[in-house]
Amino acid sequence: MTxxxxxxxxxxxxxxxxxxxxxxxxxxxxxxxxxxEGLIFRHFQNKEGLLKxxxxxxxxxxxxxxxxxxxxTHPKVILKHVISLPFNMAKDQKEFWKVFYSLRWYMDIxxxxxxxxxxxxxxSAFKSLDFSDPNSESETFMMIWDGAMVYxxxxxxxxxxxxxxxxxxxxxx
Numbered sequence: 001m002t003x004x005x006x007x008x009x010x011x012x013x014x015x016x017x018x019x020x021x022x023x024x025x026x027x028x029x030x031x032x033x034x035x036x037e038g039l040i041f042r043h044f045q046n047k048e049g050l051l052k053x054x055x056x057x058x059x060x061x062x063x064x065x066x067x068x069x070x071x072x073t074h075p076k077v078i079l080k081h082v083i084s085l086p087f088n089m090a091k092d093q094k095e096f097w098k099v100f101y102s103l104r105w106y107m108d109i110x111x112x113x114x115x116x117x118x119x120x121x122x123x124s125a126f127k128s129l130d131f132s133d134p135n136s137e138s139e140t141f142m143m144i145w146d147g148a149m150v151y152x153x154x155x156x157x158x159x160x161x162x163x164x165x166x167x168x169x170x171x172x173x
Contacts, residue, residue, distance in 0.1 A: 005043050007033040009057070012050050017098035021051060051103075058096035062114045065093070070117060075125035079141070080173045082118055086149040087164045098153050118142070141171075 011032035015024040026047050030037040044050040065085070072078045089097065122141050126134035148167065152160060 004035050008040055013054055013095045017095040021103055066114050075128040076173050078121050078125040079171055082122055083167050086152045087160050
């Protein structure tokens with residue numbers, strides 16, 4: 001990937017996460033990246049093509065992020081690792097998640113295979129822990145996880161570690 005293409009992607013992700021997809025123009029992305037607007041069209045055809053490329057790359061990164069969880073077998077270790085994800089995001093991951101969450105409400109964006117994989121691991125963990133209804137428990141857990149993700153993204157709380165510890169104690173992890 002060329003340096004200019006990388007700058008376009010970084011600038012688009014930054015602007016999409018900061019001001020939103022709809023409010024970001026290809027012109028502003030070009031200015032932020034220090035390239036011509038035509039270069040964006042040459043690489044991605046249009047803003048939607050750029051977004052699609054960013055989402056695909058983001059999903060690939062997140063797939064790699066959860067790979068270690070897939071190999072875990074101890075149910076409490078699985079749950080602890082899943083809970084830790086919102087609290088251990090790198091800056092570019094936060095920007096991706098902000099874009100993902102802001103768009104999934106009004107665009108037809110798939111949640112991604114990575115969330116399905118997490119849900120399967122969580123459900124198997126609750127089955128291993130002999131919960132009476134692992135389906136409902138895993139749904140509840142993922143709702144809490146989803147809420148933690150949104151809360152971290154929107155608020156960047158100073159007490160994130162305390163929240164993390166509270167979730168761990170809630171599930172006796």
